[in-house]
Amino acid sequence: MAKTSTSRLGPGKKRKWKGEISHVSKKSRMVVLDSPQEADFHDQALQLEEEILKSPNNYNSIHTLQEYLQENDGAENDGAENDDTIAAVALCRVFCRLMARGNLSKLRESFGNEATIVQWLRERLQDYEHGLLRMVGNGNVAKQRTALTVVMRLVKKKASDLNQSEDAVWQGGLFGQLVQTLVEKKIAEEVRAEFVEEYVERYDDVRYYTFACLADLASKQCSETLVQNILAILAVIGSIPEQPEGIVSFYVGRPNKAKHDLHSLTAHKKQAQKAWMGLLRQDLSKGQRKVILELISHRIAPWFLKVELLMDFLTDSFNAGGSISLLSLSGLFYLIQHKNLDYPQFYQKLYSLLDSNILHSKHRSRFFRLLDTFLASTHLPAALVASFVKRLARLSLFAPPSGIVVVVPWIYNLLKSHPNCTFMVHRNGEVDRDEETWGDPFRQEESHPMETDALESSLWEIQMLQSHYHPNVATIAKIISEQFTKQAYNLEDFLDHSYGTMLEAELSNDIKKPPEVEYEIPQKIFMKHDADSAKEDSLLVKLWSFN
Numbered sequence: 244m245a246k247t248s249t250s251r252l253g254p255g256k257k258r259k260w261k262g263e264i265s266h267v268s269k270k271s272r273m274v275v276l277d278s279p280q281e282a283d284f285h286d287q288a289l290q291l292e293e294e295i296l297k298s299p300n301n302y303n304s305i306h307t308l309q310e311y312l313q314e315n316d317g318a319e320n321d322g323a324e325n326d327d328t329i330a331a332v333a334l335c336r337v338f339c340r341l342m343a344r345g346n347l348s349k350l351r352e353s354f355g356n357e358a359t360i361v362q363w364l365r366e367r368l369q370d371y372e373h374g375l376l377r378m379v380g381n382g383n384v385a386k387q388r389t390a391l392t393v394v395m396r397l398v399k400k401k402a403s404d405l406n407q408s409e410d411a412v413w414q415g416g417l418f419g420q421l422v423q424t425l426v427e428k429k430i431a432e433e434v435r436a437e438f439v440e441e442y443v444e445r446y447d448d449v450r451y452y453t454f455a456c457l458a459d460l461a462s463k464q465c466s467e468t469l470v471q472n473i474l475a476i477l478a479v480i481g482s483i484p485e486q487p488e489g490i491v492s493f494y495v496g497r498p499n500k501a502k503h504d505l506h507s508l509t510a511h512k513k514q515a516q517k518a519w520m521g522l523l524r525q526d527l528s529k530g531q532r533k534v535i536l537e538l539i540s541h542r543i544a545p546w547f548l549k550v551e552l553l554m555d556f557l558t559d560s561f562n563a564g565g566s567i568s569l570l571s572l573s574g575l576f577y578l579i580q581h582k583n584l585d586y587p588q589f590y591q592k593l594y595s596l597l598d599s600n601i602l603h604s605k606h607r608s609r610f611f612r613l614l615d616t617f618l619a620s621t622h623l624p625a626a627l628v629a630s631f632v633k634r635l636a637r638l639s640l641f642a643p644p645s646g647i648v649v650v651v652p653w654i655y656n657l658l659k660s661h662p663n664c665t666f667m668v669h670r671n672g673e674v675d676r677d678e679e680t681w682g683d684p685f686r687q688e689e690s691h692p693m694e695t696d697a698l699e700s701s702l703w704e705i706q707m708l709q710s711h712y713h714p715n716v717a718t719i720a721k722i723i724s725e726q727f728t729k730q731a732y733n734l735e736d737f738l739d740h741s742y743g744t745m746l747e748a749e750l751s752n753d754i755k756k757p758p759e760v761e762y763e764i765p766q767k768i769f770m771k772h773d774a775d776s777a778k779e780d781s782l783l784v785k786l787w788s789f790n
Contacts, residue, residue: 284311285325289333291304291307291308292308296340299346302360302363302364305334305337306367308334309370309371311326311327312331312334312371312374327378327386331389331390331393332393334371335393338371338397339396339397339400341364342401342404343400346360346361346364347361347364347365347368347404348404372397372417375390375393375394375397376390376394376420376421376424378390379394379424379425379428379430380424380427380428381428384434387430387434388433388434388437391434391437391438394417394421395421395442397417398412398413398418398421398495399494399495401416401417402495402496403495412495414452414455414456414459418449418456419452419456422453422456422457422460423456423460425438425472425476426460426469426472427469427472432475435475435476436479439476442494443476443480444480444481445492446492446493446494447484447491447492447505448493448494448505449494450482451510451511451514454511454514454515454517454518455514457473457477458514458517458518458521460521461518461522461524461525465525467526467528470526470531473522474535477519477522478534478538478542480515481542483542483545484511486508487506490505490511509548512547513548515546516547516548516549516552519546519547523535523556529563532560532563533566533570536560536567536571537570539553539557539573539577540574540576540577544574544581544582550584553574553578554578554584554586557574558571561575566604566606568596569606569609569610572589572592573613575589576589590627591691593617594630594634594690594691595690596610597631597638598638599638599641602638602639602641602643602647602650603642603643603646607646608738611649611653611734612734614631615656615734618631618657623661624693625661625664626693626695627693628661628664629695629700630695631692632654632658632697632702633667633695633702634687634695635654636650636654636702636704637685637687637704639651639704639705640704640707644711644713644715644742645740645741645742645744645745647708647716648716648719648737648740648745649737649738649740651722651723652734654705655722655723655727655731656732656734658727659727659730659731663698664698667697667700667701668702668723668724669701670700670701683701684696684699684700685697685700705720705724706720708720709721709724715749767781767784769789770789
């Protein structure tokens with residue numbers, strides 16, 4: 244078949260087209276349409292649709308509708324916006340009806356004109372699919388959403404009514420081209436979100452083949468934009484089947500084979516693992532790596548059949564330093580706790596994050612939430628726990644008040660759950676030490692938390708904080724010196740404090756007694772004192788004369 248022209252038919256004009264079916268009459272070869280300014284295109288499209296479905300002699304009207312779809316492709320003006328959308332929806336109804344009738348299916352006994360018509364219709368369907376994909380990639384948001392719905396409708400009809408292999412419909416067919424378009428073209432985020440929410444999350448077969456298509460795309464070297472778009476789709480896929488019996492929702496119907504991959508939970512996880520691993524091998528930016536690390540414990544790792552494949556990525560992320568190291572530790576702890584992975588240097592790496600910047604970081608709240616989880620076990624060695632307590636107590640001397648009010652309750656909770664560390668509270672420091680070795684035995688520069696001698700030290704830093712300039716800090720630091728009658732403090736009450744919240748809390752307090760501006764009430768303010776009073780005149784009187 245020859246390639247069709249994309250120019251619009253003018254009123255009263257005839258066109259010779261090489262792709263016309265030979266047996267169609269001359270009268271039906273040319274369909275005259277009034278311009279949208281002269282007639283309602285919607286009514287004309289409905290009329291053409293009825294004519295196409297009424298008789299094969301009117302099949303050339305398919306080409307006329309496709310001209311409207313192709314001519315306005317990517318147009319942004321309101322006048323052309325409805326034409327291609329109406330044509331796309333009308334052609335969808337046409338091809339769905341033709342596929343349901345079997346007009347696009349080749350039969351073994353088909354020959355002559357009948358086989359030519361089937362081949363011609365299939366070529367027009369392919370042209371129509373290409374037009375829809377261009378609309379998905381180039382149209383405005385409304386066009387993209389309409390084209391997405393129409394494409395998925397065609398996928399369902401082709402899978403159910405055409406005698407084609409699964410690969411020809413899904414991964415290697417129209418669906419695979421749709422996923423490629425969503426990744427490679429400039430698509431609105433709400434369109435990708437609709438694709439995931441309406442199809443990927445709801446149907447197991449759509450999710451399976453989406454993973455398969457993304458795995459193929461991520462297996463090659465991708466640009467930063469391509470990586471970002473793949474991540475945007477993978478990051479929002481959260482429906483993870485827990486059992487094979489949970490795979491019950493199919494967009495195009497349940498496969499007939501009992502041992503089909505769509506029935507296998509292992510096959511689903513394998514495709515997801517391939518997609519994520521392909522993405523992790525790409526040259527990720529710092530922001531993309533952060534997004535993945537935030538998702539790795541609850542959305543990525545459950546898909547993996549071999550979670551040890553994530554170890555290299557997590558280790559490399561930790562070596563990057565900064566906030567990425569913090570986020571990577573969360574993933575490592577998940578693998579240790581839930582997947583029984585052996586990572587003996589975990590607490591040593593965690594201890595290395597306790598530097599002078601941690602209490603000034605914007606990730607301070609996240610860090611303490613993770614730290615509270617990491618040290619929650621009562622089976623941890625007392626020397627290890629004491630190192631974390633001592634290190635943070637030392638850092639609190641140089642921390643802002645909003646950071647100190649988190650450290651002190653956290654130390655209280657840790658001492659409460661690890662009674663062997665409470666010796667640090669009451670030790671003076673000079674007992675059993677001569678003058679040459681007297682001092683704090685804590686080895687601050689030691690990188691291994693088991694070799695810092697923190698358990699033999701004391702918490703003199705907390706006692707120093709009891710004289711802090713900020714009254715709230717001084718008050719909360721005194722809880723370490725009192726009896727440990729409270730079971731534990733809720734850290735969430737302290738994590739989100741800042742200079743602003745602490746100042747607001749002070750300003751909102753009710754003043755029971757007005758503060759005194761002067762330590763003694765002055766007798767004269769604007770006048771000089773008497774010479775016999777032996778009192779010094781105020782600075783105001785010295786600078787100004789009120790006589």
